Amino acid sequence: MNEHVLDDLEAYALGALDRADAERVAQHLGGCESCRTEAASLAEVVGTLPETVTPRDPRPVLRDRILAAARTDIPRPAPAPMRRWSLGSVRLSRVAFAGLFASVIVLGAADIDAYQRTTAITAQRDQLYALIESLRQGGREWYMAGKGGFAGAGGTLYDPRADGKQPFVLFHDLPPIPAGKVPTIWLVSPDSTWARAATFRPNGQDIQAVPINMEVAGFDRCAVTLEDSPWGPRYGAVVMESRIAPPAP
Amino acid sequence: MPEQQPPDDALLASLAARDLGALATLYDRYGRLAYSLAYRILGEGEAAEDVVQDAFLSAWRGAGSYRRDRGNPRAWLLSIVHHRAVDILRRKTTFRPAPLEMAESQPSDDDTALAAEKNVEHRTVREALEALPQAQRRTIELAYFGGYTHVELSELMGVPLGTVKGRMRIGLQKMRRALERTR
Numbered sequence: 001m002n003e004h005v006l007d008d009l010e011a012y013a014l015g016a017l018d019r020a021d022a023e024r025v026a027q028h029l030g031g032c033e034s035c036r037t038e039a040a041s042l043a044e045v046v047g048t049l050p051e052t053v054t055p056r057d058p059r060p061v062l063r064d065r066i067l068a069a070a071r072t073d074i075p076r077p078a079p080a081p082m083r084r085w086s087l088g089s090v091r092l093s094r095v096a097f098a099g100l101f102a103s104v105i106v107l108g109a110a111d112i113d114a115y116q117r118t119t120a121i122t123a124q125r126d127q128l129y130a131l132i133e134s135l136r137q138g139g140r141e142w143y144m145a146g147k148g149g150f151a152g153a154g155g156t157l158y159d160p161r162a163d164g165k166q167p168f169v170l171f172h173d174l175p176p177i178p179a180g181k182v183p184t185i186w187l188v189s190p191d192s193t194w195a196r197a198a199t200f201r202p203n204g205q206d207i208q209a210v211p212i213n214m215e216v217a218g219f220d221r222c223a224v225t226l227e228d229s230p231w232g233p234r235y236g237a238v239v240m241e242s243r244i245a246p247p248a249p
Numbered sequence: 250m251p252e253q254q255p256p257d258d259a260l261l262a263s264l265a266a267r268d269l270g271a272l273a274t275l276y277d278r279y280g281r282l283a284y285s286l287a288y289r290i291l292g293e294g295e296a297a298e299d300v301v302q303d304a305f306l307s308a309w310r311g312a313g314s315y316r317r318d319r320g321n322p323r324a325w326l327l328s329i330v331h332h333r334a335v336d337i338l339r340r341k342t343t344f345r346p347a348p349l350e351m352a353e354s355q356p357s358d359d360d361t362a363l364a365a366e367k368n369v370e371h372r373t374v375r376e377a378l379e380a381l382p383q384a385q386r387r388t389i390e391l392a393y394f395g396g397y398t399h400v401e402l403s404e405l406m407g408v409p410l411g412t413v414k415g416r417m418r419i420g421l422q423k424m425r426r427a428l429e430r431t432r
Contacts, residue, residue: 010417011399015335016392018400040320045425047324049393050286050331051374058284062298063276069302070272070309193295196302231306233299 004028004035013042061214065195068213069231072199142222144240149175155185155224155240159216167212169222174202181226186234187214187244188221194234195219199227220244254278257322264312272309279323280305283330289394290334300337304329331393338396377427385420388413 005028011017012025029036139160146153155171169185177183185197200210216222221243225236255263255274263271283304287297307329308315315325378386391397391405399417403410 007414010421011392011414013421014389014392014417015331016397016399016402016417018398041425042421043320043324043328045421045428046393047320047327048374048424048428049378049389050282050327051371052378053285053289053394055281056285056288057281058294058298058301062284062301063273063280065298066276066302066305067269067273069306070269231303233295 013046071213142242144242150239157222169210171208182230184227186223187219199230261312287334300333335396373431377424385416388416389420
């Protein structure tokens, strides 16, 4: 059996061992009940130390950032099988049809075939309905053109400004994403604080909608980067961006 | 009648089931404490927020593998915050054991006691820490809040490594006894 590590348990509990020593202690604890019991008791004492710090409030936006990032982890229902679009299978009113058609024109999005396939996916269709509604109600939009390896791709940030409708980005023609990279949408405040609005994985479709669980108001720029991690500050290069103009007076 | 709040263990179970509302409740319960700890270690608001975000998302993603023997959910969450913050502190290329005076001024908040007095539990912990002889208290604070390893503390304080370990051991034992007396 390994030699007991009682001599290092206090430093281990305080996080005051270097990585190699901490791993050695952790490995021992895995197989030693008596040391593990003592380590747990010390950890309980050390766990009270945060109570001694001066209470400080984080900015309220931190809560939104955390919930938005967590929301992107929730698996979405599998999309309905792709099918050719028809008036019989998707009952669109004339108004809705006109709105959808207009939205495609507004987006400058792909051809009618891509449009038809997109409308066959329920979730995407719902997003387009939201878009129509937002356009009716004075929603706003900003187009982010792709750069470098994303040339030819783009994304439009929509702020529906309608009750119950959350903002989203509608991407088109996203290229394959390098392994290990995490496409990330950011909202940037006037003081250059980058707030992670959403992370996502390309779905392989011509068009992809990514919801954002944050208010757009208060930010003056939106951007897309490729990050190494689904959380943390921005490190990746900007592959799309746009200024967010304030609403017209 | 006030609405009953779910216990921490139930919140973690809900996190494992991908309940965003449980995450929001957990944040409302411990977000401020987590941020206060990260800020105390890093001394900078933006970095502290990033640490808190990382910690809550780690809890969100790791709740399914949480085991009670790692400590209660609050201690588990705060240990994630602590490890993340200290990792960042140590990764800074400029991080070296600072002169003793500077290192002492960093973790010593004069207003800490005043703010903590508002809460009985805070006061108990604070009193247990303050009751320690200065050398033991400094060693514990510099290790936990300053991110120093025991070897660095030995150099920083100019004492043998065994002395640093002894101060940690005796200091934490005294705190444990003091906290047990109040329970």
